[in-house]
Amino acid sequence: MNARRYDAMVVGGGACGLVAAAYLARGGAATLLLEARNKLGGRLETIAFGDGFSAPAVTHALSALDPRVMKELKLARQGLRFSARDMALSVLRRDGKPLTLSRDRHATRRAIAAVSEADAARWPLFRKRLFAAARAMRGFWWEDGALPDERAIQESIQDLRRKSAAAWLDAAFESDALKAPFAFDAMAGGLSPLDAGSALVPLWQAAQEMCGLQGAVAFPAGGPASLASVLERAARAAGADIRTGAAVESVLLDGDAVSGVRLASDEVIAANLVLAALPRRRVLRDLVPAGAAGFALSNALDRAAPVTAAKILLALDRDPGLPAGRIVVAERIESLAAAHAAARAGKIPDELALEIVSPSSIESGFAPAGQCALSIAVRPLPRLDAAGWNAARGDLLKRVLAALGACVPNAARHVVASEVLTPFDIEARYGARDMQADIAHMLSPWRARVATPIRGLYACGGDAEAVPCTSGRAGRIAAAIALAERAP
Amino acid sequence: MAVRAVSLALGPQGPDDRARGGFRPCWAWLGVGVRYDACVIGSGADGLTAAAWLARAGLATRVIERESVPGGRLAFREFHPGFRAPAFVDEPAPVPDALFHAFDLARAGAILVPAPTSLAVWPGRAHFMRRGETAFLAKMQLRVAALRARAEAEAARVPPRWTLLGKREPTPPWPSGDLCTESLDGVLRRHASGDEAAHLLAQALCGRTADPFLAGSALHLAVPSGGGVAMSGRLPQALAGIARDAGAEISCGLEAIEVARVKGRIAGVTMADGSVIEARAVISTLDLKRTLLSLFRWNELSGDLAQQVNQFRFAGGTARLLVALEHLPGCQRDALRGPIHLAPSAEGFAEANAAWRAGTIPPHPPATIRVVSASDPGLAPRGAASVAVTLSGIALRPFDGAWTHDKREALRTAALAALDAVFPGAKVLASEVIAPPDFEESLGLTGGDLWGGEIAPDQMFAARMGPRTPIAGLYLGGPSSAAGVLGACFGGFVAARALLADREAGRP
Numbered sequence: 001m002n003a004r005r006y007d008a009m010v011v012g013g014g015a016c017g018l019v020a021a022a023y024l025a026r027g028g029a030a031t032l033l034l035e036a037r038n039k040l041g042g043r044l045e046t047i048a049f050g051d052g053f054s055a056p057a058v059t060h061a062l063s064a065l066d067p068r069v070m071k072e073l074k075l076a077r078q079g080l081r082f083s084a085r086d087m088a089l090s091v092l093r094r095d096g097k098p099l100t101l102s103r104d105r106h107a108t109r110r111a112i113a114a115v116s117e118a119d120a121a122r123w124p125l126f127r128k129r130l131f132a133a134a135r136a137m138r139g140f141w142w143e144d145g146a147l148p149d150e151r152a153i154q155e156s157i158q159d160l161r162r163k164s165a166a167a168w169l170d171a172a173f174e175s176d177a178l179k180a181p182f183a184f185d186a187m188a189g190g191l192s193p194l195d196a197g198s199a200l201v202p203l204w205q206a207a208q209e210m211c212g213l214q215g216a217v218a219f220p221a222g223g224p225a226s227l228a229s230v231l232e233r234a235a236r237a238a239g240a241d242i243r244t245g246a247a248v249e250s251v252l253l254d255g256d257a258v259s260g261v262r263l264a265s266d267e268v269i270a271a272n273l274v275l276a277a278l279p280r281r282r283v284l285r286d287l288v289p290a291g292a293a294g295f296a297l298s299n300a301l302d303r304a305a306p307v308t309a310a311k312i313l314l315a316l317d318r319d320p321g322l323p324a325g326r327i328v329v330a331e332r333i334e335s336l337a338a339a340h341a342a343a344r345a346g347k348i349p350d351e352l353a354l355e356i357v358s359p360s361s362i363e364s365g366f367a368p369a370g371q372c373a374l375s376i377a378v379r380p381l382p383r384l385d386a387a388g389w390n391a392a393r394g395d396l397l398k399r400v401l402a403a404l405g406a407c408v409p410n411a412a413r414h415v416v417a418s419e420v421l422t423p424f425d426i427e428a429r430y431g432a433r434d435m436q437a438d439i440a441h442m443l444s445p446w447r448a449r450v451a452t453p454i455r456g457l458y459a460c461g462g463d464a465e466a467v468p469c470t471s472g473r474a475g476r477i478a479a480a481i482a483l484a485e486r487a488p
Numbered sequence: 489m490a491v492r493a494v495s496l497a498l499g500p501q502g503p504d505d506r507a508r509g510g511f512r513p514c515w516a517w518l519g520v521g522v523r524y525d526a527c528v529i530g531s532g533a534d535g536l537t538a539a540a541w542l543a544r545a546g547l548a549t550r551v552i553e554r555e556s557v558p559g560g561r562l563a564f565r566e567f568h569p570g571f572r573a574p575a576f577v578d579e580p581a582p583v584p585d586a587l588f589h590a591f592d593l594a595r596a597g598a599i600l601v602p603a604p605t606s607l608a609v610w611p612g613r614a615h616f617m618r619r620g621e622t623a624f625l626a627k628m629q630l631r632v633a634a635l636r637a638r639a640e641a642e643a644a645r646v647p648p649r650w651t652l653l654g655k656r657e658p659t660p661p662w663p664s665g666d667l668c669t670e671s672l673d674g675v676l677r678r679h680a681s682g683d684e685a686a687h688l689l690a691q692a693l694c695g696r697t698a699d700p701f702l703a704g705s706a707l708h709l710a711v712p713s714g715g716g717v718a719m720s721g722r723l724p725q726a727l728a729g730i731a732r733d734a735g736a737e738i739s740c741g742l743e744a745i746e747v748a749r750v751k752g753r754i755a756g757v758t759m760a761d762g763s764v765i766e767a768r769a770v771i772s773t774l775d776l777k778r779t780l781l782s783l784f785r786w787n788e789l790s791g792d793l794a795q796q797v798n799q800f801r802f803a804g805g806t807a808r809l810l811v812a813l814e815h816l817p818g819c820q821r822d823a824l825r826g827p828i829h830l831a832p833s834a835e836g837f838a839e840a841n842a843a844w845r846a847g848t849i850p851p852h853p854p855a856t857i858r859v860v861s862a863s864d865p866g867l868a869p870r871g872a873a874s875v876a877v878t879l880s881g882i883a884l885r886p887f888d889g890a891w892t893h894d895k896r897e898a899l900r901t902a903a904l905a906a907l908d909a910v911f912p913g914a915k916v917l918a919s920e921v922i923a924p925p926d927f928e929e930s931l932g933l934t935g936g937d938l939w940g941g942e943i944a945p946d947q948m949f950a951a952r953m954g955p956r957t958p959i960a961g962l963y964l965g966g967p968s969s970a971a972g973v974l975g976a977c978f979g980g981f982v983a984a985r986a987l988l989a990d991r992e993a994g995r996p
Binding site: 159161162163164167170171191192194195196197198306334337338341342344345439440 | 669699799839842846944946951
């Protein structure tokens with residue numbers, strides 16, 4: 001039995017949960033974090049496969065770690081280092097020539113000019129506008145602020161929420177090589193690039209800052225898993241207690257307020273503040289007693305994302321010579337839209353879109369010398385059950401190798417080991433569902449995204465973020481809101 | 489050549505013009521003709537309504553029509569001796585009640601008979617709906633009424649002459665903004681169950697192409713269709729009669745090719761035969777692209793405007809097959825008078841939309857069968873039947889080239905298969921295919937799109953141009969205007985209202 005009495009409880013030891021625990025403890029609450037698995041970090045885990053290879057299981061790059069979290073939790077002092085910051089985005093297409101978009105304006109311009117002169121001329125203005133809008137929205141997505149009152153911003157938001165990414169990109173650029181990666185990024189939340197409002201997703205992504213660099217993507221030294229241990233140290237340093245292997249079975253209520261949690265071992269821990277760093281759907285449907293969340297809300301939670309994503313890890317015995325950074329394999333907006341439609345209809349699309357990060361080319365330790373580990377995110381994929389995915393596992397790997405081989409000849413021949421994490425595996429292992437990006441959700445204030453109808457219960461899982469990312473922001477803001485609203 | 493000479497000669501104004509406080513292009517001295525207050529391009533329901541409304545207000549109005557008879561999309565076609573059918577649409581969109589009464593259309597001879605029933609058929613089951621039974625449709629009609637009121641308010645509001653920088657007056661929002669972020673499937677599922685939802689979906693998407701799962705597709709509910717069968721195709725004649733009685737001139741067989749401007753003001757319209765009609769204002773009922781890109785020279789539009797027009801997307805995807813049947817199919821009489829949707833589920837519509845995007849002809853496109861001679865017996869010989877099959881999701885430009893004879897035959901086969909599924913064994917005497925390019929060619933609709941542009945949140949309401957355009961004196965009254973999709977005749981009516989409001993305020 002735990003002798004200490006806790007003020008606040010955090011359920012779930014992923015990045016968000018750890019950040020929330022650290023902030024609650026910093027705010028003066030006696031905090032306990034409960035993690036069901038024996039290991040902290042959730043989706044940040046690195047898994048070993050093949051002969052001496054390893055790769056990040058789900059999250060293979062940090063796209064948006066909140067700079068405030070870094071500063072306030074002193075993550076650098078806890079040992080957070082980056083082996084790659086501001087990773088370039090490369091587009092691989094069947095015509096073979098990679099197009100690399102990096103922060104170096106001149107190099108990017110030259111690269112785009114090789115594809116299209118007109119687009120090269122439009123690129124600086126496009127970036128400038130995107131980041132100007134992103135900067136103006138900063139208060140809204142960094143803190144629990146309101147949408148900026150400025151008329152120009154309001155208009156551009158109103159414009160973008162009605163625009164599909166396809167229409168937005170068609171208006172901005174002429175070459176498919178430039179449109180395809182943005183359309184792929186716009187699909188991050190499970191939307192089709194033809195969905196009205198999907199143009200907001202790239203805006204969100206541009207706004208997510210990392211080390212003060214807008215829209216930057218980084219790779220921490222030691223892989224994303226090292227972020228979990230850094231955050232764990234930060235949470236402990238702030239005074240939070242952490243228990244692993246403690247699965248929470250239900251949240252206990254006293255009237256309309258939280259009174260504690262019951263563990264799978266029947267142990268009851270009392271606390272009148274619970275932050276669940278789990279998908280909102282799980283919190284409100286599985287953890288609280290039926291009916292407590294209200295009818296309308298639990299009805300709305302039934303909407304699952306129509307499409308999912310998988311992860312393929314490949315071990316290659318030779319470096320295939322891929323460009324450094326983040327690589328997107330996508331042909332055209334139309335093919336992405338067709339793939340989304342096929343996935344939604346329950347079929348594995350003929351033409352898969354991939355996002356590749358090669359951890360071994362960023363730092364050694366992920367593969368034996370001279371060899372290469374690839375971490376490949378595949379989406380969109382259909383939502384199938386366990387049996388469906390077990391049957392489709394081999395097919396998926398074959399198609400991914402074919403898609404990769406179309407752009408990187410010979411890559412498939414050098415594959416010595418592979419690991420397929422189907423959407424079902426990811427959900428079963430990390431308990432996280434693919435979130436459905438929703439325009440209303442993207443434009444709702446933080447409070448609406450983390451608060452629940454139950455007093456003292458907050459949901460700050462990955463789906464509290466507007467678009468999928470590992471920012472820790474949901475944890476920070478949920479903790480701040482919870483502490484502010486705590487009964488004196 | 490003659491045309492160019494005339495337009496290049498639009499020179500400085502004569503001294504007597506300044507005395508009159510107006511302007512006259514040089515051809516006026518050549519004695520070409522009278523000057524009209526307004527020239528309406530196109531004589532569909534919109535064009536005739538605009539002309540009638542303007543003429544009633546006392547304006548000298550002239551309507552120009554490329555075809556030999558007025559009517560536009562309401563035209564009927566005799567596709568086999570003794571068999572006639574509406575060529576492009578089974579029913580016009582609903583005419584707003586106020587307009588119907590203001591023109592006293594019934595007395596003028598236009599009888600619109602609403603379909604009493606609607607039937608949706610799937611393999612092994614069917615769903616039957618009587619008119620006025622569905623509460624959801626009544627709710628949608630209220631929404632459309634609110635949208636129409638907003639469109640009329642827009643027409644009546646004359647934009648201020650001067651605006652201080654950044655002091656633009658905010659425009660009131662359009663109602664039904666909530667539909668912009670929802671999917672059609674989601675909305676219908678919330679309001680109806682199972683078969684009824686699928687039936688309403690088929691009704692909403694009849695002849696259109698859209699993916700009902702995409703956010704924003706719910707807007708199709710705000711765009712009404714099915715305003716009743718225009719008996720014997722007499723609606724255009726009735727409207728033309730009203731316009732003529734009010735004093736408007738209707739000239740058929742004239743094709744407008746250019747809007748002439750003098751010092752930024754509309755001066756007249758140049759015809760394909762070189763003649764010029766002088767007019768102070770022009771209401772175009774052509775779609776947005778055709779109006780701004782084909783009636784103006786490329787360098788007359790500002791860069792932003794040209795880009796905005798170029799990026800306007802068109803969907804279309806409608807194809808039709810007119811069929812002459814030897815016998816009226818034996819079926820319940822009421823059911824024959826309404827549409828029979830042989831439409832798939834929402835997934836089927838999504839698939840048809842994907843095929844349309846890819847430019848392939850789907851083997852089983854969503855189809856709506858209409859026994860047009862059941863409600864209007866004059867369209868077929870006694871005992872026989874005229875049937876129109878409307879297909880949706882048919883690409884304007886197939887991925888492998890033009891619409892060849894083979895592709896038309898494939899379309900015919902697909903439509904006849906749909907017909908055979910509903911009326912097995914019906915004997916077909918003759919049939920005529922109307923493919924998407926035919927819509928584009930005969931009606932002058934870009935992309936063959938009867939709705940004047942893809943129905944998407946970034947292309948509706950405030951995002952659609954009209955009735956006023958950035959070109960002073962040019963009004964957009966066709967399907968591409970914000971009001972044009974809200975009902976038959978309504979786009980033209982709103983454009984005419986805007987023109988009159990501007991005139992009253994002393995604008996050109």
